[in-house]
Amino acid sequence: MSRRVVLSADDYAISPAVSDGILELVGADRLSATAAMVTWPDWPREAPPLVAQKNRVAIGLHLNLTAGAPLGPMPRLAPSGALPSPSLFLKGGARGADAEIAAEVDRQLDRFEDAAGMAPDFVDGHHHVHIFPPVRRALIAALRARYPGRPPLVRNPGDRLSRILARRHFLVKAAGVAWHARGLAQALAEAGLPSNDGFSGFSAFSGATPYDREIDIALVARGERPLMMCHPGRVDATLGARDTITARRMQELETLLARRDLGAWLWRCRRDGDGRVLWWQ
Template sequence: MLPERRPVVLCADDYGLSPGVSRGILELAREGRISATGSMTNIPAFRTDAPPLRELAGTVGLGLHLTLTAGAPLGAMPRVARHGRLPPLGRILFASLSGRLPTSEIRGEIERQLDAFAQAMGRLPDFIDGHQHVHVLPGVRGALLAALAARRWRGWLRDPGDRPAAIRAR
């Protein structure tokens, strides 16, 4: 007996990280070699790289790669990003696990990244995941779910199944 066939989604994360990364992802998508890509809407290259990606809607899944550990926030985050740069994963992880993550700032940044995606793509994302899996951390997960519920979003939310210790180990 043959095993059950399951669809495989091959997703290229980090669209918008740099012009080169975006070009490579666009090429793979146009050739049908990937089935989805997640965009980092807080990285400056995303704004210029978004139009050609929008043309691929319906041929590949277009998602938000929620970013809280790279680049600059899209708005003021005086406690999380005091100097205008998002912190490294270790700082977000510590604040999350110690209950010190300012969830109102996190929710605001999630909203801004969702808005940036919607403005560039003309719609909400097909799916959401998080750069370095930050979307599953305590304080981030609740803020994300609240932001999505407020928008009545119906899409896929990646569950990497990672425990915080596994994320920290990476």
């Protein structure tokens, strides 16, 4: 298939080294988009060099409810001040926390805008947390209220089962996310929020499958508006203290810099005269 793929790097601002690696890829025109984790203290300092490249890359919010600390009190989900693991959302433990989730979504959108000086071009979620019903409801309501004339794209990580099966790898992980994301595409369409059609980039992060091979897998069975996630970056002590994916990020960075065919399938960021991202155009 000839459809261009939006290649989006997760976790900008999780550590200075990860941000540096992502900026290196942006400068080399090896990425389409990147999403920032604004809950980490590095974000205000790391926003300006990224925003300076906004004509080369779409810049989004990587909504975080599963790592580190929230930006404000969350007595139900984070009573100790630490955000819960993704398993809480998988088990339905966020029921009844709609109000505090909505407040945290607004805080993270505010912090993104304060440092970037712009609205996010798109929103996705750390550990795909935005697909779970309480978060989904809060995010859709916030985006509709804040950006009625210029809604950001919302990433839908739930691909069709036929495409997942066609890739023949990472089936359990991809199908599980698709199951939890069921109904998201319809909800976004009804809310007038743009989204992707086709999602890939799942990984075991173990190194058992070289990242170069994982790219080939992810490019199989593209949708009409395909989006692929990745997790490149350099490694530092800060990253090691905040996340379990470390050395693999460097492998992704080096592979994306070396990949010769990338220009044949990578969608390059384009904006109209008002600065809006022209997705898949």
